Amino acid sequence: MSDEPRGRHSRPDDETRPIDLGGGRPLATDPEPAVAAALAVVERSLAQMANRVTRPLLDPPSQPYRLRPLGRTGLAVFPVVLDASRLGADADRSAAHRVLDAYAATGGNAVLVDDAADGGAAELVGSWLTTRRRREQTVLLARVGTASDLTAAGLNTAADRLLRRLGTDQIDVLVLADHDPATVMEETLTAVAGLRDDQRIGHLGAGDHSPERLIQARVLAGQRGLPRFEAVLPVHSLLQRAAYETGVGPVAHAQDLACLPRSPLAGGFLAAAVPTRGALRRLRELDPERAERLQPLVTRRGTRIVEAIVRIAEQRDVPAAAVALGWLLTRPHIAAPVVSATTVEQVWAATAASGVHLSRSEVTGLERASAE
Structure with a gap:
């Protein structure tokens, strides 16, 4: 030989x-x-193609995250927006500040509050902005219409109340929670124009508006020179896809609206908090109200979605929440999901999504699991 x-x-x-x-x-x-x-x-x-990551456009690979453009506003936000509206009910001042500190420490720069009657959350965020001197680095979004109507008087009152509670002179993005059927759209948009002219707000966002209302608002904006929506905050997640993908999504795409999905973790269900009926029974003993809320989600499809999320999370050694949010960040026109967090641990789990870049095969697996 x-x-x-x-x-x-x-x-x-x-x-x-x-x-x-x-x-x-x-x-x-x-x-x-x-x-x-x-x-x-x-x-x-073939192996390289299967493992190729689906990075968002313009995402520099040298950084764990990038600030993502918020439509045509000129603003840029962290890949996860913090919904602070529950802090007033679930946290005292020091606990709330710890949550906000943890979010800022990860690079977070966008916070959402609402015009709730008690105003606790907005006041906590305002005190944090003042004591930490974070106003210039923070994109403030405020949702109105949850505790007030959307008449001209109602909008002006809600905006002034929020500005006072937040301790600032301008809200970066005013979000209308939904269309007020008792108020014509033109009156609402005219009032918004007044707020913008007074520099009390910067830009306008839509909440639970139907595709038809978004189209109506765009027509009015074009015909009357009124403010146009620049962003939309619909409910959208791996568990709740159809309503957005067949309704608001195509309109948002056509109007070039930045999408900020709400309830992206389906009340914590997609964070693998309650993946099985056994876990639901245990939760019922600890938190009956939350267990009642999540019970309808514990279906064959719901369990299949959570199992797919958990598999990827275990392989990557990241929280399940980061995988569920990471999927949203691969979707077109998604600027950043809006996540409610009341503990530092919840903040860390959610913001970890900024460093998760799912492969094409992982995205395909999640979409198959969530197919209806």
Whole structure:
């Protein structure tokens, strides 16, 4: 036998080896080195394609995250927006400030509050902005219409109340919670124009508006020179896809609206808090109200989605919430999901999504699991 060293792909003439392209099934057995080498190249190419990450456009790979443009506003937001509207009910001042500190420490720069009657959350955010001197670095979004109507008087009162509670002179994005059926759209948009002219607000966002209302608002904006919506905050997640993808989504795309999905974790369900009926029973003992809220989600489809999320989370060693939010960040026109958090741990789990870049095969697996 010759002592001449063999190349990487050469082998004795009588040696045959199956070529496996993944999945454990040999594709072919061929003794020719050239054929084996070609098949090996194909194998590597297929593996690279399956593991290629789906980075958001313009995402610099050298950074764990980037600030994402908020439509045409000129504002840029962290990949996860913090909904602070529950802090007033679930946290005291020091606890609320710890949550906001944790969010800012990760690079977070966008906070949402609402015009709730008690105003506790807005006041906590306002005190944090003042004591930490964070106003200039923070994009403030405020939702109105939850505790007031959207008449001209109602809007002006709600905006002034929020500005006072937040301790600032301008709200960056005023979000109308929904269309007020008792008020014509033109009156609402005219009042918004007044707020903008007075520099009490910067831009306008829509909440639970139907596709028809978004179209109506755009027509009015074009015909009367009124403010146009620049962003929309619909309910959208792996669990609740159809309403957005067949309704608001196409309109948002056509109008170039930035989308900030609300309830992206379906009340915590997609964070793997209650993936099984057994876990639901245990939660019922600890928090009956929350268990009642999540019970309708514990279906075959819901469990399938959570299992797909958990598999990826375990492989990547990241929280399940980060995977569920990471899927949203691969969708077109999604600027950043809006996540409610009342603990530092919840903030860390959610903001970890900023560093999760799912592969194409992972995205496909999640979409198959969530197919209706």
